[in-house]
Amino acid sequence: MAFHEVRFPDNISRGARGGPERRTQVVELASGDEERNASWANSRRRYDVAYGIRRADDLAAVVAFFEARNGRLHGFRFKDWADYKSCLPSQAVAPTDQPIGTGNGAVNTFALLKRYTSGAQSWTRAIAKPVAGTVRLALNGVEQMTGWSVNTTTGSVTFTTAPGAGVAITAGFEFDVPVRFDTDMLDVTLDLERLGSITSIPLLEIRR
Structure with a gap:
């Protein structure tokens, strides 16, 4: 198949x-x-x-x-x-919508994720099919326009340089x-x- x-x-x-x-x-x-x-x-x-x-x-x-x-x-x-979408249906995709990882200075590839939260409980969904041209990324809340690429067939994001230790990595996207x-x-x-x-x-x- x-x-x-x-x-x-x-x-x-x-x-x-x-x-x-x-x-x-x-x-x-x-x-x-x-x-x-x-x-x-x-x-x-x-x-x-x-x-x-x-x-x-x-x-x-x-x-x-x-x-x-x-x-x-x-x-x-x-x-x-x-x-x-990575956000609510009424909102526009933003690079800070979903946390997808924390940098450690060595790892440069991260998977797109979406969290569903209600009260104190949450469930994390792996996103494998992001829509081309819709993915936005941020490091510590600052959008990154360059220095990364996304594989739209697997949902993995790869940075040219691994994010530093403790850096919060977030993403916004549409997906299928x-x-x-x-x-x-x-x-x-x-x-x-x-x-x-x-x-x-x-x-x-x-x-x-």
Whole structure:
């Protein structure tokens, strides 16, 4: 299998449904109490893009995209319109949005990260597919216009010179979700007005 660095059509993904999924084992005891254990350390996102198809041309675009990916075989990029930035949806990306590391004078490569915080709890998500041209970086709050590069296929940032010891490294960015089709068949319906529809087109986040 391979990953195709191409994004699913934005006009269709805008109407998709879905979001993060967790896997939790819940065991009910004889006393009526319960025990809960997390089977997954990280969430995995699922989407259904059938809801974004509004025209026959949209349907044709999805069929073509599906065929080019060989069904479930090859992965691709997907824009989750509910969560595609390092900041809140109403804000603009800033170089101080997310902490991604602290310099030690030796390490010069860091991974892009996004933290989800509620109260005292937080979860950190690795960002593997940043959008080209959107990444901004800062050292100790000062934006760096040069001296670094980003790999948009892995989400790693490399500095020409390793940040000094204790230097706070932050980043802002837009990103896509690496996904694949979760079906090898598209069930297409063509009505009397020749407006096609598909009952369900499931996508599943690729985790490595």
